[in-house]
Amino acid sequence: xxxxxxxxxxxxxxxxxxxxxxxxxxxxxxxxxxxxxxxxxxxxxxxxxxxxxxxxxxxxxxxxxxxxxxxxxxxxxxxxxxxxxxxxxxxxxxxxxxxxxxxxxxxxxxxxxxxxxxxxxxxxxxxxxxxxxxxxxxxxxxxxxxxxxxxxxxxxxxxxxxxxxxxxxxxxxxxxxxxxxxxxxxxxxxxxxxxxxxxxxxxxxxxxxxxxxxxxxxxxxxxxxxxxxxxxxxxxxxxxxxxxxxxxxxxxxxxxxxxxxxxxxxxxxxxxxxxxxxxxxx
Numbered sequence: 148x149x150x151x152x153x154x155x156x157x158x159x160x161x162x163x164x165x166x167x168x169x170x171x172x173x174x175x176x177x178x179x180x181x182x183x184x185x186x187x188x189x190x191x192x193x194x195x196x197x198x199x200x201x202x203x204x205x206x207x208x209x210x211x212x213x214x215x216x217x218x219x220x221x222x223x224x225x226x227x228x229x230x231x232x233x234x235x236x237x238x239x240x241x242x243x244x245x246x247x248x249x250x251x252x253x254x255x256x257x258x259x260x261x262x263x264x265x266x267x268x269x270x271x272x273x274x275x276x277x278x279x280x281x282x283x284x285x286x287x288x289x290x291x292x293x294x295x296x297x298x299x300x301x302x303x304x305x306x307x308x309x310x311x312x313x314x315x316x317x318x319x320x321x322x323x324x325x326x327x328x329x330x331x332x333x334x335x336x337x338x339x340x341x342x343x344x345x346x347x348x349x350x351x352x353x354x355x356x357x358x359x360x361x362x363x364x365x366x367x368x369x370x371x372x373x374x375x376x377x378x379x380x381x382x383x384x385x386x387x388x389x390x391x392x393x394x395x396x397x398x399x400x401x402x403x404x405x406x407x408x409x410x411x412x413x414x415x416x417x418x419x420x421x422x423x424x425x426x427x428x429x
Contacts, residue, residue, distance in 0.1 A: 154237055155228025157181040161188060172205075177240060183225060185240035190233050197232060206234050212277060213300045220268035222288060222298035241296065243289035250284075250352060255385050258349050259392055259422045261287075261295045266414035268297040269342055273335050273410045280333045282341035283322045284348045320362045321355045325369050325402055336404035342413060343399025347376045350389055375400055387422045 158178045165174035166187075176188040191202050198206075206227075213224040213236070225237040243249055246265075250256060265287055272279055279300065286299040320328075324340035327333070344355040351357070355376050356365045368374040378393040395416050398408040408416075417423075 153228050154180070154226035155230055155235075158186070158188070158228060158230075158235075158237065161230075165190075176235075178237075180225070180237065183239060186225060187238050187240045189236040189238070193233060198234065203234075206236075209300045210236065216272070216275070216277070216300075218268055218271045220264045220295050220297060221271070222296040238298070241288040241290060243291065243293075246284040246287040246289060246295060246349065249289040250349060254352075255383070256293075257387060257422060258383065259387060259389070259417065259420050261289075262346055262349055262392060263414070263417045263420070263423060264295040265297060265345065266342065266410065266417050268295070269338060270410045270414045272297075273338070278333050278335060279338050279341075281319060281322075282338055283319055283345055287345075321365055324400075324404060325366075326404055328366060328370075334404060335410065336407050339399045339407045339410055339413065340404075342410070343396045343407075344376075346392055346396040346399070350380065350392065351376075369402070373402065391420045392417060 157180050159181075160179040162177040164176075166177050167175040173189050173191050176190060178186050178188045180186045191198065191206055193202075210224075210227050214226075216224065222238050222241070225239065227237065228235050246261060250258060250261075265282075269279060269282065279297070281299060282297075286297065288296040288298055290296050322341040322344040324331075324337040327337055331337075347353075347355045356368065359365050359368060375397070378389075378396075380389065381393075382388050395408075395413050398416075399413060401407050
């Protein structure tokens with residue numbers, strides 16, 4: 148089935164080395180597209196004997212999911228291609244980097260707005276029956292217009308699809324709902340929990356449970372002591388209150404999945420934040 152929307156004929160000047168290492172699965176290169184200009188080329192890592200069936204299926208699943216998504220806060224899918232034995236996803240090149248990098252360089256940016264845009268994107272995914280599976284600030288890019296763009300759909304699945312082994316422990320531990328540690332499948336509710344932890348990451352500039360040094364310590368704190376991250380800071384450096392957004396985070400991270408608010412409610416509650424009174428979120 149590879150490739151989907153093959154645009155390799157239009158790609159030239161692929162960078163010789165990655166411009167970004169994307170987790171354990173992919174590297175990102177830069178290229179030039181005849182019409183789109185600078186593009187990002189996401190390439191799954193290849194083994195000594197080439198791509199195995201698991202990697203190929205994951206590539207095809209991500210491409211099939213990503214290509215149908217159309218939203219102002221989701222990174223645009225341009226196509227795929229295969230060259231010299233490697234498979235590539237093609238998307239616009241985003242020079243501002245990830246949300247993690249952006250807030251470090253722009254500490255006074257309205258973080259509530261960026262979270263609202265992300266919530267809007269996840270709400271859209273859920274409306275389209277798509278589970279993201281790995282929501283965190285490093286999977287959110289900042290476009291040239293300063294708006295957030297949710298990306299990295301390697302762990303997505305549609306609600307209708309059968310859950311695979313890869314979907315059951317994949318992702319990033321500190322953002323995962325505790326049910327996933329017991330081998331439960333990804334769900335809308337686990338996305339909501341991850342979004343709650345992304346709120347922590349964006350407001351604090353630190354990973355969730357940053358004071359705990361390893362995954363076992365996080366598991367012990369969450370399951371045995373029912374701990375959640377501290378709601379600090381209470382406001383931004385320029386006086387924007389975070390009270391409402393912290394309340395949304397609290398509603399996203401109950402231990403029992405059915406007790407978590409749905410994503411459309413998380414979006415609506417952030418959308419009405421006083422700091423966004425003059426903006427127009429769709």
